[in-house]
Amino acid sequence: MNSEEEFYDAETGGCIYKLDDILFTHIVQRSSYKRFRVNVINKLLSINDSIHLFFAAFTQELSKITMPIVLNEPLSFLQRMSEYMEHTHLIHKACTLSDSIDRMQVVAAFAVSSVASQWDRTGKPFNPLLGETYELTREDEGYRLISEQVSHHPPISAFHAQSLKQEFEFHGSIYPKLKFWGKSVEAEPKGTMTLELLKRKEAFTWTNPLCCVHNIIMGKLWIEQYGTVEIVNHHTGDRCVLNFKPCGMFGKELHKVEGYIQDKSKRKRRVLYGKWTECMYSVAPKVYEANKKKAEKGDAKKNKPQSAGKQETEDMPGVQETVSVITGSALLWRITPRPAHSEEMYNFTGFTITLNELEPGMERLLAPTDCRLRPDIRAMENGDLDTASVEKDRLEEKQRAARKECSKDEEEWSTRWFRLGTNPHTGAQDWLYTGGYFDRNYTDCPNLY
Incomplete structure (x- = not known):
C-alpha cells in the first residue's frame, strides 16, 4: 500500500500506527456544567505499551500516529485557535x-494572554478535516471570527477575526510542527499572527512560543511554553521582545515571561514581566534594573553551597510563588479565573466551555462544515466514547476516500474562504480571508460529516 492510500489526517506519507488497541486503563466519570458534559479520564499505560508507543513515535513522525480518543478533548483545533480571542478587551x-x-x-499583553488558556490543558484537540470550518460571533465582545482547515498535508488552519465596528482585524494561520523528545512532545506553532488597528493604520505581527507537553509516557502530564516572541509595529518601528522562559533545572523560571519594548531608535522604553499563566506588568527600565541589582545582592547573601543531588528534570515542578510586583509597575493583564470544577472539564476556561454550544436555531445559520456539527466531537462531549471513536474512524476513512477520488480524477482541493497570498506587512506567504462567509451562501461547501 502506497503513502497516498495509507495515511493519517495530519501528515503525508508512511504507514499508520493504530494505537486505539493499546491497553489503556481509564476511568470515565460524568459531570455537568450547565449543558456542557465531559469526562474525567485517568489514563494508565503499561510498560510494554509504553515501549510500543515510544518506538512507534521514534521510527515515524508523531503526527502520523493515530492516538486513542481518550487522549482527546471534545474540541476541534479550529476551536482551540479561537481561544486567542478570550481577552479581546485588550485589543479594544x-x-x-x-x-x-x-x-x-x-498588544504584548494580548499576545501573552492568547496562550494562557493552554495552562494545564493536556487533552489533544481533534484534527480538523480538510474544509472544516468554525464560526464564532460574540456581539457582547464586538467581533466575529471564521476559521477553515485550508491544507491537509501539511495540516494548516487559518482564521480571521474582525471587529463589528471596524476597529480591528486579527488573523493568522498555524501549522503545528511536532517533535518527539522521548518523554515529551514539543509543538512549534509555525505561522504569523497579525493584528491590525484599523483607525490607527497600524499592524502588529508576531509568532507564538513553543509549547511542550512533558511526561507523555509515564507520570503527571504538564505543559510549559518557551522561546522568544518578537512583536513588530510595522507603522512606527516599535518592537517588543518577550522571552518565555523554559522551566530550568529546579523549576525556578516556570511560566515566567520577561521582555522589553524599544522604539525605532532602539531605545528601551519599558520592561515587561510576569507569567503567562497569571499576569503581566510593565515598569520603567531604570526601576527594573535597580530592583534586579537589589535582588541579586539579597540572593548572594542568602545562597549557601548545596550538595549536588539527582535532579529529575522531567518531574513536574512544585507550585511556584506568584509574581513579585516591582514598586511603580502598571498591571497590563490578569488571567480570568477558571470556573469551579474546571479540572473535571478538561481544565477548560469559562470562555472555552461555551465554544461547542449550539443555541436553538443556530444550525440553520452555520455552514454545514462547522465543527460543532461533527458527530465524533459531539459524542465525546456527551460522554459516549465508544460512539465518538467509531465516528472519528468513519470520518477519517471518508476523508481518505475523498482524497483518493480527487487524486484519481486529478483534481486539486480548492479552499472556500481563504486563499494563499502575501502578507502585506511581512512580505511572507500567508493565508488570507477572501470574505463572504457571513453572506450565508454555503452551496459550495463539501459534505464532510
Whole structure:
C-alpha cells in the first residue's frame, strides 16, 4: 500500500500506527456544567505499551500516529485557535490609547494572554478535516471570527477575526510542527499572527512560543511554553521582545515571561514581566534594573553551597510563588479565573466551555462544515466514547476516500474562504480571508460529516 492510500489526517506519507488497541486503563466519570458534559479520564499505560508507543513515535513522525480518543478533548483545533480571542478587551483597549508605546504594551499583553488558556490543558484537540470550518460571533465582545482547515498535508488552519465596528482585524494561520523528545512532545506553532488597528493604520505581527507537553509516557502530564516572541509595529518601528522562559533545572523560571519594548531608535522604553499563566506588568527600565541589582545582592547573601543531588528534570515542578510586583509597575493583564470544577472539564476556561454550544436555531445559520456539527466531537462531549471513536474512524476513512477520488480524477482541493497570498506587512506567504462567509451562501461547501 502506497503513502497516498495509507495515511493519517495530519501528515503525508508512511504507514499508520493504530494505537486505539493499546491497553489503556481509564476511568470515565460524568459531570455537568450547565449543558456542557465531559469526562474525567485517568489514563494508565503499561510498560510494554509504553515501549510500543515510544518506538512507534521514534521510527515515524508523531503526527502520523493515530492516538486513542481518550487522549482527546471534545474540541476541534479550529476551536482551540479561537481561544486567542478570550481577552479581546485588550485589543479594544489598545484601540483607545494615543501613545504608540502604550499600545505596544497592551498588544504584548494580548499576545501573552492568547496562550494562557493552554495552562494545564493536556487533552489533544481533534484534527480538523480538510474544509472544516468554525464560526464564532460574540456581539457582547464586538467581533466575529471564521476559521477553515485550508491544507491537509501539511495540516494548516487559518482564521480571521474582525471587529463589528471596524476597529480591528486579527488573523493568522498555524501549522503545528511536532517533535518527539522521548518523554515529551514539543509543538512549534509555525505561522504569523497579525493584528491590525484599523483607525490607527497600524499592524502588529508576531509568532507564538513553543509549547511542550512533558511526561507523555509515564507520570503527571504538564505543559510549559518557551522561546522568544518578537512583536513588530510595522507603522512606527516599535518592537517588543518577550522571552518565555523554559522551566530550568529546579523549576525556578516556570511560566515566567520577561521582555522589553524599544522604539525605532532602539531605545528601551519599558520592561515587561510576569507569567503567562497569571499576569503581566510593565515598569520603567531604570526601576527594573535597580530592583534586579537589589535582588541579586539579597540572593548572594542568602545562597549557601548545596550538595549536588539527582535532579529529575522531567518531574513536574512544585507550585511556584506568584509574581513579585516591582514598586511603580502598571498591571497590563490578569488571567480570568477558571470556573469551579474546571479540572473535571478538561481544565477548560469559562470562555472555552461555551465554544461547542449550539443555541436553538443556530444550525440553520452555520455552514454545514462547522465543527460543532461533527458527530465524533459531539459524542465525546456527551460522554459516549465508544460512539465518538467509531465516528472519528468513519470520518477519517471518508476523508481518505475523498482524497483518493480527487487524486484519481486529478483534481486539486480548492479552499472556500481563504486563499494563499502575501502578507502585506511581512512580505511572507500567508493565508488570507477572501470574505463572504457571513453572506450565508454555503452551496459550495463539501459534505464532510
